[in-house]
Amino acid sequence: MCLAIPACVEQLTAQNHAIVNLSGVRKEISLALVEDIVPGDYVIVHVGFALQKLDPLEAERTLAMFAEISALDNNLL
């Protein structure tokens, strides 16, 4: 029920809707709860609504933090 997934916005459609791509499946969702979305943005989709835009910089930062952990471990070896 709470499972929501990141999806790429492919195209804006009428009435503040958009077509997103969910692992190859294209689906129309509502953008009523978000602002300033452009094609190429990633949004978290839940029950047919985009809940938030994903922040690509923050995602990279989190991944970099994981990478740091592995770099540290490799150095220890």
Next chain:
Amino acid sequence: MKYIDEFRAGALAQQIAAKIASEASPGRDYHFMEFCGGHTHAISRFGIVDLLPGNVHMIHGPGCPVCVLPIGRVENAIHLAQMPGLILCSYGDMLRIPTANGMSLLKAKAQGADIRMVYSSADAIKIAQENPQRQVVFFAIGFETTTPPTAVAIQQAQALRLNNFTVFCNHVLTPSAISHILQSPEVREFGLVPLDGFIGPAHVSVVIGSQPYEYFAEEFQKPVVIAGFEPLDVMQAILMLIRQINAGYAKVENEFTRAVSREGNRKAQSLVAEVFELRRTFEWRGLGWVPYSALKIKSSYADFDAEQRFRISTTSIADNKACECGAILRGVKRPQDCKIFGTVCTPENPVGSCMVSSEGACAAHYSYGRFRENNHVAAQEN
């Protein structure tokens, strides 16, 4: 897939696991509750428990909306659906919840009730537009993630002047459930839950932000780390919780910065505030009556409130006696502690609510954990 696969890398998970093992102090136990069903699902599906040292324990909290909806409300929905001419729209997860007499929405549908499974509240609006002669009720459930979409639907119904659309509102609030777990007197009945910290919900926090959890960190001195739903997110959050505990502080940290800010989604929040108000009290399955823990439709939108239009009365129905859901949702027992787990109660034939949705503690354990346990036993026997 982008933003999914990178957060599932197995080798990295092993390395975070090694960090956890080296930093968890062997002299003590750590008990962490993941509040959210999405985390329960991820922890079971990706076998995260296997990557944790024996003294780090994960406790499944009440964060699955299907699991916490009391049977009385399901019974109400079934009665609604059985009204002649009425169409009940529901998220699919709700259909199999059994009521006290073995009824469910699915059985009601088989007996002829017009129950439509919808993916989104917008679908329910569409059904109302297409069926102007019939009353259409949207059975709205869920935490702060599904509430804004319901608010959008109600405002849309108003804009479209739909006089055949109402919402049976069962939306509940996460922070009040967490404080209830931490301070309710009933906890004594089950024994005290040893809780050292929380993994904060991912998508609920996307909407409400990280700020509402600051109260728990301060008032109860429990660390909270908000985490995404991918396995690396959960592992990292566990590491961050252990670090807080070892260092002796309790604050709110955010691992899920790619989607969660301190303020959350303001637009969604103001929509919800416009359409809904707090209920004085609401019954939760497993937690009982929790003050100020749910929302109802404001009187200015009364035309769209199914409870008003159909005079729905409060019915409270006790859970099946054998079912341990109550203790499981509070973190005092595990699914395998229930006598009928996996025998009488299975996902095909659920007795309790924790077995219905894949995010329920019992269903998650049934689908993934049970085999792991069997393998352990087999490995030990060999």
